[in-house]
Amino acid sequence: xxxxxxLLLLFGxxxxxxxxxxxxxxxxxxxxxxxxIALEILGLTLVARDYAHTPRNAG
Amino acid sequence: xxxVLCLIFILLMPLAIAGLALIHxxxxxxxxxxxxxxxxxxxxxxxxxxxxxxxFSVAGFNGGSAHTFVLAGASWDWGxxxxxxxxxxxxxxxxxxxxxxxxxxxxxxxxxxxxSTGSDRWRLVPICVSSALMAAVTFPLxxxxxxxxxxxxxxxxxxxxxxxxxxxGGSGVIQALGGLTALxxxxxxxxxxxxxxxxxxxxxxxxxxxxxVLFGCLLALVGWIALxxxxxxxxxxxxxxxxPRILINTLLGASASCLGTVLTTRFRYGKPDASLIxxxxxxxxxxxxxxxxxxxxxxxxxxxxxxGSSVMYSVEFLxxxxxxxxxxxxxxxxxxxxxxxxxxxxxxxxxPSLSGSGQTLAQVIGVAALLGFILPLIHGLNxxxxxxxxxxxDADGERQGMDVRELGAGAYPEFVVHxxxxxxx
Numbered sequence: 001x002x003x004x005x006x007l008l009l010l011f012g013x014x015x016x017x018x019x020x021x022x023x024x025x026x027x028x029x030x031x032x033x034x035x036x037i038a039l040e041i042l043g044l045t046l047v048a049r050d051y052a053h054t055p056r057n058a059g
Numbered sequence: 060x061x062x063v064l065c066l067i068f069i070l071l072m073p074l075a076i077a078g079l080a081l082i083h084x085x086x087x088x089x090x091x092x093x094x095x096x097x098x099x100x101x102x103x104x105x106x107x108x109x110x111x112x113x114x115f116s117v118a119g120f121n122g123g124s125a126h127t128f129v130l131a132g133a134s135w136d137w138g139x140x141x142x143x144x145x146x147x148x149x150x151x152x153x154x155x156x157x158x159x160x161x162x163x164x165x166x167x168x169x170x171x172x173x174x175s176t177g178s179d180r181w182r183l184v185p186i187c188v189s190s191a192l193m194a195a196v197t198f199p200l201x202x203x204x205x206x207x208x209x210x211x212x213x214x215x216x217x218x219x220x221x222x223x224x225x226x227x228g229g230s231g232v233i234q235a236l237g238g239l240t241a242l243x244x245x246x247x248x249x250x251x252x253x254x255x256x257x258x259x260x261x262x263x264x265x266x267x268x269x270x271x272v273l274f275g276c277l278l279a280l281v282g283w284i285a286l287x288x289x290x291x292x293x294x295x296x297x298x299x300x301x302x303p304r305i306l307i308n309t310l311l312g313a314s315a316s317c318l319g320t321v322l323t324t325r326f327r328y329g330k331p332d333a334s335l336i337x338x339x340x341x342x343x344x345x346x347x348x349x350x351x352x353x354x355x356x357x358x359x360x361x362x363x364x365x366x367g368s369s370v371m372y373s374v375e376f377l378x379x380x381x382x383x384x385x386x387x388x389x390x391x392x393x394x395x396x397x398x399x400x401x402x403x404x405x406x407x408x409x410x411p412s413l414s415g416s417g418q419t420l421a422q423v424i425g426v427a428a429l430l431g432f433i434l435p436l437i438h439g440l441n442x443x444x445x446x447x448x449x450x451x452x453d454a455d456g457e458r459q460g461m462d463v464r465e466l467g468a469g470a471y472p473e474f475v476v477h478x479x480x481x482x483x484x
Contacts, residue, residue: 006435013431017422021131021219026417033423040430051246052382 008043075282081275086266087178090460093470117199172237175387228287228348230400238394250384309353312363316343319367349406358407
């Protein structure tokens with residue numbers, strides 16, 4: 001899940017940047033950029049949850 | 060731009076580093092206090108050398124050589140192309156030399172932020188390796204994108220998004236980048252032994268010297284005013300008459316944030332919490348940095364108050380929900396507040412631009428780039444370091460304390476002030 005989460009972070013960033021390159025309407029840009037951010041938050045959540053469930057006090 | 064005034068501000072910037080160093084060691088355990096300070100010096104040493112030799116060639120300066128490609132009719136500047144090993148530096152009175160000095164101290168500031176999170180268990184060797192990678196790769200890359208004519212800075216001219224991504228005092232380039240590195244380190248090294256019970260209940264492990272922590276806050280204020288002023292002068296052409304505005308905004312942001320934390324902790328715990336108030340003060344400084352010269356004093360108060368009020372909730376969320384052990388609260392204070400500062404600069408800032416709109420969207424894209432491109436890069440590099448040299452000290456070393464384990468002697472040899480939570484009660 002960590003890898004999936006990291007990939008989602010990457011894809012979210014890519015969507016946000018691609019939106020301003022491909023789209024011209026400000027509303028469309030806004031929607032896609034915020035969709036990218038939402039994907040990043042999902043990715044961050046996945047990574048965080050996966051690390052939270054790894055055995056504690058390791059080392 | 061006044062060369063001399065900017066130089067004076069840059070000379071004062073290390074006070075921010077000194078303040079943070081005191082905060083980090085004070086919020087950690089007494090058995091790791093000397094280790095934290097030694098690690099701070101080592102990080103500064105490693106970052107200084109690495110940044111001058113390698114990092115500056117990637118970070119570059121505005122108007123210098125850069126790596127670009129053309130896409131959708133726009134030029135995308137993704138990295139500096141200055142010669143390696145400091146050959147591109149000329150001390151001829153041009154702003155480029157000041158940019159190098161500023162970024163050198165800024166990289167050091169970003170580099171010491173994760174020390175707070177790794178307190179009591181992060182080994183010195185991986186600390187140095189991780190810091191070197193930050194100074195050579197992640198910091199210069201994002202600094203170039205934001206400050207030195209990179210693609211984020213050109214979002215305005217290329218895509219009509221306000222003045223492009225702005226970050227005058229480094230809420231993103233320094234603070235959020237440091238905070239995200241701290242998050243990566245917290246994930247990799249895990250929690251301190253005894254922090255969480257088997258059923259996931261978190262134990263409070265208080266800092267050992269709150270007086271030094273609070274003194275560090277005062278010291279950091281001076282460094283932060285200098286940091287914001289120098290950044291605004293170097294990267295946004297702020298004139299000398301705007302400096303009082305930066306000073307006022309920086310102080311108001313920290314003050315509102317501090318009071319916000321006082322109020323929230325008072326209502327939550329019945330009494331104001333000293334360590335969280337220190338965190339709130341720094342969160343106010345962090346969140347106000349990005350828009351320090353573009354916002355009104357009223358907006359500075361609002362931005363600071365939001366940052367300070369949310370610090371306690373952020374710390375609790377990370378600890379109780381995500382089981383992240385962050386002794387100094389660096390992820391909340393620098394990461395979360397830094398990202399908020401970037402967005403707030405777009406929301407509240409009056410930034411002169413040709414398009415006049417889209418500034419908030421430019422700031423959101425900057426945040427997306429930090430989370431989407433820089434965080435995976437940071438985490439990948441830190442995982443690589445962990446493969447070659449374990450970042451976390453072993454169980455015995457953690458029980459001894461980092462001072463004894465890695466330095467051979469404690470910071471306070473005469474004192475025995477802590478109970479041993481590893482012994483059964």
